Amino acid sequence: MFRHISLIVLALSIATAAQCSVNPGKQSVISESTSAELLYLHRKLIETESITGNERDVGQWLAAYLREKNFTVETQEVSENRYNILAHGSKRSTTILVSSHIDTVPPYWPYYHNKTTDVIGGRGSVDAKGSAAAQIIAVQSLREHLRDDLSLLFVVGEETGGDGMRAFSSWSERPQPNYEVVIFGEPTEGKLVCGHKGILSFALHVKGKAAHSGYPWLGVSANDVLTEALGALLELRANGLPWSEKYGNTTMNFGKIEGGVAANVVAETASANIAVRLAAGTPNIVRGLIISALSDVKTRLEKLGGDLEIEWAGEGYPPVNIDCDIKSFETLTVNYGTDVPLLAGDHKRYLYGPGSILVAHSDHEALKKKELEQAVLDYRRLILEASRMDHQYQQEL
Ligand SMILES: *[C@@H]1O[C@H](CO)[C@@H](O)[C@H](O)[C@H]1NC(C)=O
Ligand SMILES: *[C@@H]1O[C@H](CO)[C@@H](O)[C@H](O)[C@H]1NC(C)=O
Ligand SMILES: *[C@@H]1O[C@H](CO)[C@@H](O)[C@H](O)[C@H]1NC(C)=O
Ligand SMILES: [Zn+2]
Numbered sequence: 001m002f003r004h005i006s007l008i009v010l011a012l013s014i015a016t017a018a019q020c021s022v023n024p025g026k027q028s029v030i031s032e033s034t035s036a037e038l039l040y041l042h043r044k045l046i047e048t049e050s051i052t053g054n055e056r057d058v059g060q061w062l063a064a065y066l067r068e069k070n071f072t073v074e075t076q077e078v079s080e081n082r083y084n085i086l087a088h089g090s091k092r093s094t095t096i097l098v099s100s101h102i103d104t105v106p107p108y109w110p111y112y113h114n115k116t117t118d119v120i121g122g123r124g125s126v127d128a129k130g131s132a133a134a135q136i137i138a139v140q141s142l143r144e145h146l147r148d149d150l151s152l153l154f155v156v157g158e159e160t161g162g163d164g165m166r167a168f169s170s171w172s173e174r175p176q177p178n179y180e181v182v183i184f185g186e187p188t189e190g191k192l193v194c195g196h197k198g199i200l201s202f203a204l205h206v207k208g209k210a211a212h213s214g215y216p217w218l219g220v221s222a223n224d225v226l227t228e229a230l231g232a233l234l235e236l237r238a239n240g241l242p243w244s245e246k247y248g249n250t251t252m253n254f255g256k257i258e259g260g261v262a263a264n265v266v267a268e269t270a271s272a273n274i275a276v277r278l279a280a281g282t283p284n285i286v287r288g289l290i291i292s293a294l295s296d297v298k299t300r301l302e303k304l305g306g307d308l309e310i311e312w313a314g315e316g317y318p319p320v321n322i323d324c325d326i327k328s329f330e331t332l333t334v335n336y337g338t339d340v341p342l343l344a345g346d347h348k349r350y351l352y353g354p355g356s357i358l359v360a361h362s363d364h365e366a367l368k369k370k371e372l373e374q375a376v377l378d379y380r381r382l383i384l385e386a387s388r389m390d391h392q393y394q395q396e397l
Contacts, residue, residue: 030373034137038372039113039120041065042133045102046111046122052103055156056081059102062132062154063087069140071152078167082156086168086175089148093176096150096387098139098379100132100185100353101158101165101339105361113369121366126355128158130372131185134354138379146387151175158339161314165339178345181386183379185353186338187360190374192382193351194324196334197247198278200286200316203271204229204294206259207307210268219266220306223259226270229297229308230254233274236293241286247279247319247333250286276316277335283316317341323348326385329378352382 030038044065050058063073063085071087078084085102088094104124111122132154139150155164168174186193206226211219233252241250252274259270276286291310298308320341324331329352336357340349354375355367 030137030376034141034376035369035373038133038137038376039369041136042120042125042129042372043111043113045129045133046124049108050103050124051106051108052157052160053082055103056083059083059085059154059156062102066136066152069136074173076167076171076173078156078164082164084156084164084168085154086151087153088151088175089143091148092151094149094151095180096146096383097153097179097182097347098135098150098185098383099153099155099182099339099343100128100135101156102129102132102154103156103159103164104129105159109363109365118369119366120369120372121364123365126187126365126367127357127360128186128353130187130355130367130375131353134372134375135183135185135379137376138383141376142380142383146383149387150383151179155339162339162342165342169342169344179347181348181350181383182343182345183382183386184338184340184349184351185379186336186351187355187357188332188334188351188353189356190330190354190371190378191332191352192324192326192329193322194331194333195246195319195321196336196338196340196351197250198283198316198318198320199337200276200278200283201274201313202276202290203273203311203313205307205309205311206270206301207309208266208268208270208301209305211266213264213266216266219268220301220304221260221266222270222306223267225297225301225306225308226257226259226272229294230257230272232293232297233290236289240289240293241276242279242281244280244319247335250279250281251277251335253277278316278319280319282318286316287312322351324350326350326382328381328385348386350382350386352378 048058048061066073066087074086075083109123113120139152155168157163206222208220208222237252243249254272254274256273260267301308322340340351354371359365
């Protein structure tokens with residue numbers, strides 16, 4: 001099944017990969033030894049639990065692995081015991097940066113590799129340790145060919161708002177303000193992502209007045225008010241939020257609702273946590289729509305002596321357009337957020353990774369061995385084509 005690729009063949013295939021428009025990656029294979037290294041790396045990353053906040057061990061393991069492969073490894077402390085990892089060769093400032101995240105969502109699921117089906121699973125197998133492992137193998141195989149002009153960046157905290165990538169963006173020791181090309185890894189089913197929706201998250205906090213449920217007129221039910229507020233948001237959601245051809249409808253998820261203490265008590269407090277995925281417009285526009293949708297409920301409540309507070313969770317960001325101008329890849333748009341908008345700088349950006357987002361945060365997170373192997377070839381192709389375009393661009397200048 002797997003042909004061993006000699007260095008010469010590898011060099012040839014790399015040289016032609018950049019020129020061939022008919023999906024050269026799909027016809028290639030990776031050698032058995034490269035595949036074994038890929039699977040080993042993927043397994044070790046998964047076996048080291050790294051739920052957001054607990055990335056220390058996986059970071060240490062990965063730093064040691066990369067040093068052994070002769071990368072220069074730098075670490076950036078993001079918060080106590082949590083480190084971003086930057087790896088590069090002879091150059092610290094490079095044209096190309098390849099990046100993914102090393103944290104995962106909870107809970108932990110152990111690694112498995114079913115040799116009959118060649119399905120590999122476990123927490124992070126798809127999101128995003130599949131990307132990380134394939135990126136490392138791809139970069140390692142291209143270092144000589146691209147004169148070591150490649151860096152790798154693995155960040156913490158992507159799953160809970162991106163504190164790792166934010167910290168890298170504003171790092172005083174950051175190698176350079178700009179890369180020319182940055183390739184991000186997240187599960188994209190092996191396709192290039194042309195963009196993803198924006199996000200705006202917020203919480204509603206309602207304060208009413210407690211009373212005996214037999215005498216509700218003596219209190220102000222925070223649960224009633226929250227229900228009305230959510231009703232107003234449902235109406236907004238049904239026909240008042242911006243949409244676009246590219247990303248479809250803006251969606252709004254009432255992710256968590258809490259209120260009151262018991263059936264026989266008029267609820268004093270209630271709250272809801274809500275995430276909006278923006279298909280168009282800006283967080284500011286949508287904030288305005290939410291405030292105005294809630295204004296009647298808020299005014300009525302205030303007259304009764306209660307309070308409705310909207311707590312915005314961060315600034316949010318509008319839909320993120322991503323470069324997908326490499327012809328030999330299939331493309332798609334996605335509805336999840338990424339670190340892509342959080343890396344400051346004026347660079348071309350690509351988003352690609354093995355595995356499907358549809359299983360990513362589930363208890364059956366898994367992908368096929370061949371998806372992982374294909375990702376190595378695809379990352380190589382992506383890096384080569386992206387860097388070639390960049391060189392053309394320089395010639396035009
Ligand atoms: C790392 O560099 C050393 C010394 O140059 C060399 O012996 C070794 O093979 C290299 N290892 C890898 C994985 O490239
Ligand atoms: C591998 O997957 C097949 C098909 O789902 C299943 O029947 C088999 O029990 C699995 N093997 C192991 C070792 O889990
Ligand atoms: C967007 O919402 C409208 C109704 O508000 C619905 O008819 C349409 O199917 C939705 N589009 C998508 C892509 O979900
Ligand atoms: Zn991810």
